[in-house]
Amino acid sequence: MKADVRGKNPSPTISSMQNPSLFTNSRSSISGAVLTGCLSSLDGACIEKLLLHCGSALESNDVTLAQQVMWVLNNVASAVGDPNQRLASYFLRALVSRASRVCPATMSFKAAGIPHRRLMSVTELAGYVDLIPWHRFGFCASNNAILDAVRGFRKIHILDLSITHCMQWPTLIDALGKEPECPPVELRISVLSWRPPTPPLLNIPIEKVGQRLVNFARYRDVPFEFNVIKVGGPVEEEETVVSSSFYDFLLSQLNATIVKVNVDEALVVNIQNWLRYLPDEETSLSDSSCDGIMSYRDSFLELVGRLSPCLVTVVDEDCDLGAQSGLASRIVSCFNYMWIPFDAFETFLPKDSPQRIEYESDIGHKIENIVGYEGAQRIERLESEGRLCRRMAAAGFMSVPFGEETVKEVKALLDEHASGWGMKKDEEGMLVLTWKGHNAVYAGAWVPYAPAFHQNNLLV
Amino acid sequence: MNDSTASGDVSSGNQATPPPKSIAKKKRNLPGMPDPDAEVIALSPKTLMATNRFVCEVCKKGFQRDQNLQLHRRGHNLPWKLRQRSSKDVKKRVYVCPEPSCVHHEPSRALGDLTGIKKHFCRKHGEKKWKCDKCSKKYAVQSDWKAHSKICGTKEYKCDCGTLFNRKDSFITHRAFCDALAEETSRPASVSPPSPPSPALSPPPPLPLPSEHEDSTQTDVVSLALPDNNNHVTEILESAKPDSTSGRVLEETPLMTNLTSGSSSNGSSSSNVFATLFASSTSSGSFQSQSAGFSNLFQAIACPDPMPATAPSSSSEPVALGLAVNQGSSIFGTAGQDHVQYPPAPPPSLSATALLQKAAQMGAAASNTSLLRGLGIVSSSSSPSVSHDGASLASGLGLGLACDSGSGLKELMLGTPSIFGPKQTTLDLLGLGMAATGGSTSGLSVLMNGGLDVGRDFGGQDIR
Numbered sequence: 023m024k025a026d027v028r029g030k031n032p033s034p035t036i037s038s039m040q041n042p043s044l045f046t047n048s049r050s051s052i053s054g055a056v057l058t059g060c061l062s063s064l065d066g067a068c069i070e071k072l073l074l075h076c077g078s079a080l081e082s083n084d085v086t087l088a089q090q091v092m093w094v095l096n097n098v099a100s101a102v103g104d105p106n107q108r109l110a111s112y113f114l115r116a117l118v119s120r121a122s123r124v125c126p127a128t129m130s131f132k133a134a135g136i137p138h139r140r141l142m143s144v145t146e147l148a149g150y151v152d153l154i155p156w157h158r159f160g161f162c163a164s165n166n167a168i169l170d171a172v173r174g175f176r177k178i179h180i181l182d183l184s185i186t187h188c189m190q191w192p193t194l195i196d197a198l199g200k201e202p203e204c205p206p207v208e209l210r211i212s213v214l215s216w217r218p219p220t221p222p223l224l225n226i227p228i229e230k231v232g233q234r235l236v237n238f239a240r241y242r243d244v245p246f247e248f249n250v251i252k253v254g255g256p257v258e259e260e261e262t263v264v265s266s267s268f269y270d271f272l273l274s275q276l277n278a279t280i281v282k283v284n285v286d287e288a289l290v291v292n293i294q295n296w297l298r299y300l301p302d303e304e305t306s307l308s309d310s311s312c313d314g315i316m317s318y319r320d321s322f323l324e325l326v327g328r329l330s331p332c333l334v335t336v337v338d339e340d341c342d343l344g345a346q347s348g349l350a351s352r353i354v355s356c357f358n359y360m361w362i363p364f365d366a367f368e369t370f371l372p373k374d375s376p377q378r379i380e381y382e383s384d385i386g387h388k389i390e391n392i393v394g395y396e397g398a399q400r401i402e403r404l405e406s407e408g409r410l411c412r413r414m415a416a417a418g419f420m421s422v423p424f425g426e427e428t429v430k431e432v433k434a435l436l437d438e439h440a441s442g443w444g445m446k447k448d449e450e451g452m453l454v455l456t457w458k459g460h461n462a463v464y465a466g467a468w469v470p471y472a473p474a475f476h477q478n479n480l481l482v
Numbered sequence: 483m484n485d486s487t488a489s490g491d492v493s494s495g496n497q498a499t500p501p502p503k504s505i506a507k508k509k510r511n512l513p514g515m516p517d518p519d520a521e522v523i524a525l526s527p528k529t530l531m532a533t534n535r536f537v538c539e540v541c542k543k544g545f546q547r548d549q550n551l552q553l554h555r556r557g558h559n560l561p562w563k564l565r566q567r568s569s570k571d572v573k574k575r576v577y578v579c580p581e582p583s584c585v586h587h588e589p590s591r592a593l594g595d596l597t598g599i600k601k602h603f604c605r606k607h608g609e610k611k612w613k614c615d616k617c618s619k620k621y622a623v624q625s626d627w628k629a630h631s632k633i634c635g636t637k638e639y640k641c642d643c644g645t646l647f648n649r650k651d652s653f654i655t656h657r658a659f660c661d662a663l664a665e666e667t668s669r670p671a672s673v674s675p676p677s678p679p680s681p682a683l684s685p686p687p688p689l690p691l692p693s694e695h696e697d698s699t700q701t702d703v704v705s706l707a708l709p710d711n712n713n714h715v716t717e718i719l720e721s722a723k724p725d726s727t728s729g730r731v732l733e734e735t736p737l738m739t740n741l742t743s744g745s746s747s748n749g750s751s752s753s754n755v756f757a758t759l760f761a762s763s764t765s766s767g768s769f770q771s772q773s774a775g776f777s778n779l780f781q782a783i784a785c786p787d788p789m790p791a792t793a794p795s796s797s798s799e800p801v802a803l804g805l806a807v808n809q810g811s812s813i814f815g816t817a818g819q820d821h822v823q824y825p826p827a828p829p830p831s832l833s834a835t836a837l838l839q840k841a842a843q844m845g846a847a848a849s850n851t852s853l854l855r856g857l858g859i860v861s862s863s864s865s866p867s868v869s870h871d872g873a874s875l876a877s878g879l880g881l882g883l884a885c886d887s888g889s890g891l892k893e894l895m896l897g898t899p900s901i902f903g904p905k906q907t908t909l910d911l912l913g914l915g916m917a918a919t920g921g922s923t924s925g926l927s928v929l930m931n932g933g934l935d936v937g938r939d940f941g942g943q944d945i946r
Contacts, residue, residue, distance in 0.1 A: 148655045193651045
């Protein structure tokens with residue numbers, strides 16, 4: 023839903039075109055419509071058009087057109103306006119930094135003119151993830167699915183690959199603490215020492231977070247262990263961009279030995295808003311076990327399958343911004359997707375709420391990467407639900423529908439939030455969080471096909 | 483899949499097309515997305531606020547809802563044909579809000595049922611008559627008030643630190659990480675580190691420093707240039723430290739205050755980066771003039787509305803500041819080890835004004851000048867871009883294009899200040915003036931006149 027920008031006063035100097043014929047550009051045939059008319063009834067559809075034109079212009083190297091559109095967008099965008107205006111301001115920032123970049127090849131995506139990314143404290147982060155159900159939806163669905171899948175096991179090992187610094191686990195630990203089993207179920211959580219460089223950012227290292235979880239688990243009488251798997255940062259210290267050699271390294275590190283898979287443990291791989299950071303460009307990998315072209319994302323999933331987990335939960339954002347999308351279509355898809363959280367904030371937070379602004383600028387950071395960069399530097403490569411399902415199937419997984427209890431829990435969770443949030447369950451058994459009917463976040467659960475499928479690759 | 487080009491209509495599939503007749507269960511349209519075939523009804527505010535809209539024709543008794551009225555009418559033992567409702571009432575109705583400034587005033591955003599529009603109107607545009615006695619919340623719609631009263635104060639979770647939560651999972655998550663819990667339990671020993679953290683990867687002490695340190699200069703420097711890699715944090719902090727004083731000098735400069743509004747605004751961080759860069763190669767004596775030159779430059783580029791001193795609202799400035807900041811950061815990125823050293827090209831005593839003039843001279847040799855090259859930053863690290871004169875602007879834009887009429891980003895930047903308050907000195911500094919580029923004058927003047935058609939096809943082609 024695109025809100026109307028009503029009553030917005032265009033700048034007084036914007037009047038009707040004085041000399042349309044002067045505005046000659048070999049590509050454009052601009053007719054006599056008045057800018058004032060457009061601006062006064064500017065809505066999301068208009069902004070989307072502007073962004074599309076800008077994207078096409080950049081794609082087709084039409085510099086003049088691009089900067090003209092940016093100029094107009096500059097007049098429309100406002101960081102304190104309505105959701106469309108706020109969103110447009112972040113898009114404009116990303117487009118400008120893209121167009122003005124000098125050396126694209128070696129730029130760090132963080133170095134553009136984005137606001138200072140504040141490092142949050144762990145309690146602030148706890149509040150951040152619960153501001154809207156964006157993350158909590160995935161947490162709730164995954165945790166319930168995990169509890170269902172590990173029933174009967176005495177030991178659980180969760181390999182946690184996420185960007186929210188273990189915010190998911192207190193509720194799981196709490197749920198385990200409530201189980202009246204004796205002896206209690208033992209839980210072990212492993213995380214990687216590397217994390218995609220994206221907000222939300224924490225001011226303490228993951229080891230300290232783990233320490234607090236250990237505290238909490240002790241308080242809830244749950245035997246608990248926290249491991250950090252050292253996979254190293256980017257290979258060269260100066261490299262701020264994660265190169266393909268890093269992914270090679272990462273994939274080579276994730277084997278059963280380093281992950282410490284034990285046969286008496288139920289292994290769960292929890293991938294929350296993380297899969298999208300693995301490159302999905304299809305390249306032929308020299309050491310891939312199967313013939314043919316695979317991306318790092320596919321290789322990673324195969325690797326996970328080889329670990330023989332009893333459940334793989336994947337939560338991510340439902341939008342297609344992968345390697346295959348061109349700039350213009352990416353801009354439009356991104357705009358039509360990112361308005362969802364912006365609109366949600368508009369509904370129940372005031373315009374100057376610091377939490378809202380922080381959340382929005384985190385999204386702005388993502389937009390900056392999605393729109394402003396290409397190739398290896400564009401790390402935010404979102405994938406829609408449908409594509410992910412096909413990818414999982416191709417990697418040898420079959421989907422596990424969420425149980426009735428899980429669905430009920432998630433529904434109860436959404437009832438506690440503002441009324442625009444909804445949920446739907448698709449035929450594959452995945453759950454999708456919706457805002458005013460638009461797909462926002464999906465959650466799914468899979469198991470690998472029979473171990474024989476991966477037999478020859480077991481325990482590298 | 484995501485049909486992203488259909489603006490505003492991406493949904494779960496029950497919006498853009500009318501629901502097929504075969505569906506037995508009545509589909510509920512979501513708020514703000516009405517059935518396109520429905521009849522749009524606009525009721526007056528008085529009607530919406532009225533409580534007893536449905537009146538029995540027999541005894542004149544009023545009811546809030548139609549179905550209640552029907553139930554009541556049965557009691558009158560009406561003859562058969564009067565008992566039936568008129569059959570032409572089947573047509574679906576949607577209702578618009580009578581308040582013109584409301585988003586639901588537009589027919590395409592009408593709400594689906596009468597109760598909904600009544601509640602909406604009361605909530606948004608009505609007086610809040612119902613007040614919760616436990617807390618201070620007020621409601622315009624009675625059912626909202628009732629719903630709130632049920633849960634107010636009932637399910638409340640309180641953490642030891644004093645924070646209240648009304649949802650269990652947010653309470654649990656908070657509690658797990660709360661300092662209160664950490665203090666309550668003894669320090670744990672059961673964390674099993676797989677190996678002693680190597681110096682390269684363990685979080686070095688300086689990492690918490692930015693969040694606690696009062697000096698926003700350092701914090702901003704750190705955040706701007708760095709990835710999440712701890713080593714960079716260490717290095718940058720160490721090299722940035724000597725410049726912190728000059729950073730403070732910069733902040734006190736009155737000319738720069740409009741850019742350094744807010745302690746953590748992007749404007750301050752970017753200008754501080756520049757301060758740091760220049761500081762390392764200049765004496766603080768010439769600092770004032772440098773910052774003055776740069777502030778003029780920034781003002782020329784930046785958007786006209788000076789935003790109030792809050793971080794997020796300075797986004798209009800960073801739009802263009804982002805250009806400048808990029809250059810500073812490109813040093814971080816491309817110069818490798820030389821984090822804070824300014825590229826060697828300009829001698830240390832060169833002021834910003836002189837730099838720009840020099841850039842103009844350099845630019846005159848090429849077919850055009852870009853502001854970016856004009857800052858002399860490109861020359862240090864990317865010599866190929868200087869050698870290609872035709873493609874200089876293009877590589878300056880990072881697009882790798884062949885440049886056309888010499889228009890480009892500079893027009894964006896020049897065009898804007900021309901409209902919003904020209905700074906002639908700045909334009910001259912760039913050595914361009916208004917008449918310098920013949921081919922682009924027309925574009926420039928059109929920009930100045932603000933003539934730009936946006937609503938139509940841009941390229942004469944339907945890009946969609």
